[in-house]
Amino acid sequence: MEAIQFHPTAIFPAGILVTEGCRGDGGLLLDVNLHRFMPDYEPEKKELASRDVVSRWMETHIAKGYGVKSRFGEHLWLDIRLLGEHHINTKLREVKEICQYFLGIDPVKELIPVRPAQHYSMGGIRTNHQGQAPSLLGLYSCGEAACWDLHGFNRLGGNSVAETVVAGMIVGEYMADFLTSDESNINISSSLITDFHQKEQNKLTAFHHPDNTENPFEIMHEMQNIMTNNVAIFSNKTQLDEAITQLKALHIRAKKIRVQTKVKGTNPELVAAYRVQKMLKLALCTAYGALQREESRGAHNRADFPLRNDKEWLNRTLATWPSEQDELPTLDYEAIKVETMEMPPNSRGYGAKDRIEHPDTPVRLEEVASIKKAQPITTNNTAQTKDILQKKLMPYKHLLPEIFRGKNARLSDED
Numbered sequence: 454m455e456a457i458q459f460h461p462t463a464i465f466p467a468g469i470l471v472t473e474g475c476r477g478d479g480g481l482l483l484d485v486n487l488h489r490f491m492p493d494y495e496p497e498k499k500e501l502a503s504r505d506v507v508s509r510w511m512e513t514h515i516a517k518g519y520g521v522k523s524r525f526g527e528h529l530w531l532d533i534r535l536l537g538e539h540h541i542n543t544k545l546r547e548v549k550e551i552c553q554y555f556l557g558i559d560p561v562k563e564l565i566p567v568r569p570a571q572h573y574s575m576g577g578i579r580t581n582h583q584g585q586a587p588s589l590l591g592l593y594s595c596g597e598a599a600c601w602d603l604h605g606f607n608r609l610g611g612n613s614v615a616e617t618v619v620a621g622m623i624v625g626e627y628m629a630d631f632l633t634s635d636e637s638n639i640n641i642s643s644s645l646i647t648d649f650h651q652k653e654q655n656k657l658t659a660f661h662h663p664d665n666t667e668n669p670f671e672i673m674h675e676m677q678n679i680m681t682n683n684v685a686i687f688s689n690k691t692q693l694d695e696a697i698t699q700l701k702a703l704h705i706r707a708k709k710i711r712v713q714t715k716v717k718g719t720n721p722e723l724v725a726a727y728r729v730q731k732m733l734k735l736a737l738c739t740a741y742g743a744l745q746r747e748e749s750r751g752a753h754n755r756a757d758f759p760l761r762n763d764k765e766w767l768n769r770t771l772a773t774w775p776s777e778q779d780e781l782p783t784l785d786y787e788a789i790k791v792e793t794m795e796m797p798p799n800s801r802g803y804g805a806k807d808r809i810e811h812p813d814t815p816v817r818l819e820e821v822a823s824i825k826k827a828q829p830i831t832t833n834n835t836a837q838t839k840d841i842l843q844k845k846l847m848p849y850k851h852l853l854p855e856i857f858r859g860k861n862a863r864l865s866d867e868d
């Protein structure tokens with residue numbers, strides 16, 4: 454859960470994203486002096502460096518005193534004026550509308566105030582390749598809610614749609630199979646259901662207990678501040694320790710929430726009260742996972758451990774919360790197998806040496822190189838030869854539902 458992506462260009466202060474396409478098409482990031490600063494930090498990739506990298510440099514640049522001050526805090530500028538009115542009105546129309554509705558500005562003529570904002574959770578419900586949670590028979594998950602291993606620690610732009618489409622197709626098939634199999638004849642005792650129902654009902658009733666005094670919105674707001682200040686784009690041990698202490702205290706306070714609004718039907722206060730206790734558990738999973746992970750990997754950045762450490766941390770954090778009385782989640786780790794990868798973890802192309810290598814990486818790199826040498830990829834490859842190569846590099850087709858085991862080929866490939 455510590456792998457949380459920040460998107461560089463959320464409009465400030467509303468926090469609504471404007472697409473990466475702005476920078477992809479040639480938009481620039483400027484500071485308070487209207488200086489284009491990204492080439493100073495990333496001379497090669499400039500504004501097109503990956504999301505986590507751009508977000509970190511933006512925050513670094515603001516911390517150096519180059520942010521634009523406003524009554525809502527500091528920000529930087531996104532300049533898409535150079536793309537011209539026609540391009541903005543046709544290719545980036547949504548951006549124009551967001552700027553008009555939420556900022557009252559026209560990006561054809563004006564600069565867009567931006568600052569990185571929390572965007573996407575790479576973590577989620579752990580599933581196997583079929584989308585089934587290993588810990589609860591019949592629980593399936595896919596898309597942003599799942600940890601299905603498509604993204605690793607840093608989702609690339611556009612890959613969420615790829616995941617929802619691909620995982621939806623595969624996991625949906627496996628779910629349907631499960632529902633028609635004997636395995637899905639789960640016997641659950643009715644007392645388990647009534648006990649659970651009673652427990653949840655008790656929680657709702659407790660929200661009206663006269664001894665309770667805490668306001669759910671205040672607790673949520675405090676949680677947001679703790680996460681933004683101590684667990685966001687940069688963090689270190691001191692900040693994370695502090696965040697965990699504060700979150701634990703909030704978690705205890707959240708058990709004393711009082712809901713004032715008693716209306717039946719839509720009740721935002723009740724929704725906030727019911728959700729914030731669970732949100733605090735997730736916040737603790739994120740902060741505690743980040744504290745334990747003494748390295749910097751993708752979206753997770755530890756100022757006190759700047760290198761990616763594949764030797765010790767090429768693994769996935771599994772957080773569970775065995776008892777309601779627990780103050781912290783229980784963390785466990787699951788190793789990632791380098792020998793199963795077509796592309797073992799290598800340099801990301803930022804900085805001279807950004808990692809401590811896993812001992813299996815050079816072995817697998819050599820293996821992949823020799824497989825490719827024996828089966829070279831050329832423009833004349835037929836679907837057949839590509840299929841052979843794929844089988845040698847990634848022999849996992851049997852893990853797909855039967856109907857998706859066809860050749861991985863383009864329509865234009867010769868058979």
Ligand SMILES: Cc1cc2nc3c(=O)[nH]c(=O)nc-3n(C[C@H](O)[C@H](O)[C@H](O)COP(=O)(O)OP(=O)(O)OC[C@H]3O[C@@H](n4cnc5c(N)ncnc54)[C@H](O)[C@@H]3O)c2cc1C
Nearest residue numbers: 469470472572573595596597598610611612613614615617
């Ligand atoms: C502003 C923005 C721009 C983005 N741009 C891109 C992009 O360009 N490319 C890209 O790949 N990704 C992009 N993403 C990410 C991507 O859109 C999401 O990750 C993706 O849509 C998630 O799909 P999902 O189906 O997994 O979840 P969701 O779309 O969040 O669907 C979950 C559904 O579950 C429903 N739900 C929740 N709780 C319950 C409940 N208790 N009972 C019943 N229903 C419930 C919700 O109402 C919702 O309809 C963007 C995200 C944002 C916020």
